[in-house]
Amino acid sequence: MTHAVDGDVLLLDVPAEQRFLPVLRTATAGLATRLGFGLDAIEDLRVAVDEAAGLMMTAADGADAVTLKCRFDVTDLDLLITIGARDIGPLPDRQSFDWRVLDTLADSVGSEISDGVTTVRLSQRRPSDAAAM
Numbered sequence: 001m002t003h004a005v006d007g008d009v010l011l012l013d014v015p016a017e018q019r020f021l022p023v024l025r026t027a028t029a030g031l032a033t034r035l036g037f038g039l040d041a042i043e044d045l046r047v048a049v050d051e052a053a054g055l056m057m058t059a060a061d062g063a064d065a066v067t068l069k070c071r072f073d074v075t076d077l078d079l080l081i082t083i084g085a086r087d088i089g090p091l092p093d094r095q096s097f098d099w100r101v102l103d104t105l106a107d108s109v110g111s112e113i114s115d116g117v118t119t120v121r122l123s124q125r126r127p128s129d130a131a132a133m
Contacts (some may be wrong), residue, residue, distance in 0.1 A: 006076040015084060016057050016066035024049050024070060028081070031072055035079060036127045045079070045124060048105040051098050052083050052120040058098075059118060060088040077126055078107075084119035091118060 012027055014020040028049045032042040045112040053068055060066040066085050091111055092098060102109045106122040113119075 010072040013067050016060045016068050018057065021050055021053055027037050032061040032079065035074065039128065044105045048102055048122055049081060051101050052122060055091050055098050055120055056083055056088065056118070058085055058089050063088055078104055079124045079126060081122040082119055084117050086117050088118050
């Protein structure tokens with residue numbers, strides 16, 4: 001569940017419960033604001049993280065004490081977001097509405113299962129004026 005990057009990294013672990021989604025949305029919005037994203041792009045990222053976490057929670061339904069491990073990697077060009085969880089069920093079908101929302105909101109979206117960890121990865125290009133800072 002790692003990206004090979006040089007830059008800032010924010011790690012945030014939360015229980016896979018709906019009541020913790022505002023924590024992820026707020027962290028995403030705060031980081032995107034700091035990186036110079038516009039208001040529409042910030043809202044898109046908030047919704048994308050919410051949808052990605054929702055996919056993970058759907059896959060974790062019924063599992064006890066599942067933790068979502070969230071990683072925000074800041075590079076010169078991109079904001080990379082990874083949300084992962086260990087020992088959960090399969091993610092919903094890639095053709096589901098949630099995935100379509102993610103594909104619309106983020107520059108790139110992917111998922112994988114490796115060593116018992118399921119991850120969803122999002123990538124969003126940083127605003128060009130902020131990337132030059």
